[in-house]
Amino acid sequence: MSITLNDQDALTLRLAAWGAVSLMSAAGAAGSAHKAATHGSLALTAATGPVGHVITKTPKGVKYGKTVAELADQVLPALTAAVNLLKRQDPAEAGNFRRTVIVAVEAASRSHQGEPGPTMTEMARKITEALDAA
Template sequence: MTITLALTDQDKATLRTAAYGAVALLSAADATGKPHKIATTGSIALSSAIGATGHVLAAKTRDIDLYGKSVAELADRVLPALTQSITLLNRQDPAEADNFRGIVLTAIEAATQVHQGRPGPVLTDMIAKIAGALDAA
């Protein structure tokens, strides 16, 4: 069964910015010298997603807005986009909102596996902030 969501181009850009931005936040906050591995592993997880959200995330576009001069600027853009994405999807299909939440959390888990153990306190804090933004809707 294929789920069709009524998403505008801006809605799709918000979903992509939120999901890829969550991975970018982890990468930017990593102090172990492995940010490129976090970014690669997390992005692969996102591009491997299924469902209606998976189709949105797999699209090759240039509308992902991850610009900023600091982790704080990136977080100011990404964390609200995560909450907005869940709100948007909940209005149309709560199951797809759950799918999106699961996709982002799976990407985070995959990205942090590059540490072959427990992530440090900075990454743990960022993961909590991302999860909080997903649950704020």
């Protein structure tokens, strides 16, 4: 089964995926934000399938806001919306998207030495919860 996404749908997927990496980067410890963003971004650009073709590009023209709360207000609902729209067209691609975002979140959280801190752990939980809300 293939998926058909209009421009708005593709933007939603990109905003959700890249925004999840941005949230993890923002939740990282001082000095590790760049590493978190790099590791998470590498995971997104390694995505495969129809989802991979869409999210390999960063979203253009998106204003994420000035605070982590403003970023989360956009990204967390976009994660749920992305999974919902993919489920309607191809449940396997919805699963692919979810796994891709989870891998990116895990890559971002492992970008520093030791275990992820409580802030990153909590952000990862919120992202997973948004993915599973669909």
